[in-house]
Amino acid sequence: xxxxxxxxxxxxxxxxxxxxxxxxxxxxxxxxxxxxxxxxxxxxxxxxxxxxxxxxxxxxxxxxxxxxxxxxxxxxxxxxxxxxxxxxxxxxxxxxxxxxxxxxxxxxxxxxxxxxxxxxxxxxxxxxxxxxxxxxxxxxx
Numbered sequence: 442x443x444x445x446x447x448x449x450x451x452x453x454x455x456x457x458x459x460x461x462x463x464x465x466x467x468x469x470x471x472x473x474x475x476x477x478x479x480x481x482x483x484x485x486x487x488x489x490x491x492x493x494x495x496x497x498x499x500x501x502x503x504x505x506x507x508x509x510x511x512x513x514x515x516x517x518x519x520x521x522x523x524x525x526x527x528x529x530x531x532x533x534x535x536x537x538x539x540x541x542x543x544x545x546x547x548x549x550x551x552x553x554x555x556x557x558x559x560x561x562x563x564x565x566x567x568x569x570x571x572x573x574x575x576x577x578x579x580x581x582x
Contacts (some may be wrong), residue, residue: 473579484573
């Protein structure tokens, strides 16, 4: 009797997990230029390139570095506070599988980062500061 009651739950679990993408597919090196439209890009010069190296990823952990225009790689620091806030369920156009919110510090300037992971796999990184904003559409190298 208990097995019969569990059957629908198991079926839903299998369907949901079969639609999930293994986050390990995002490990490796990614690069992309800032969106060129000035409607979306502020403060970053044309053709600014972001490179990201992801060593390890889960829904709550990220071991990654980024560099801007082949500068010195700096670590991405996830802000775990966001995991307990409504932002942990944030999504936007394109329906990302996961969005990590964190920080990087490049040349003494701090940027909030939003890293969107999409099926494919595809990766989109947003860098934000008081006077800068850039969206980087990344491709795996």
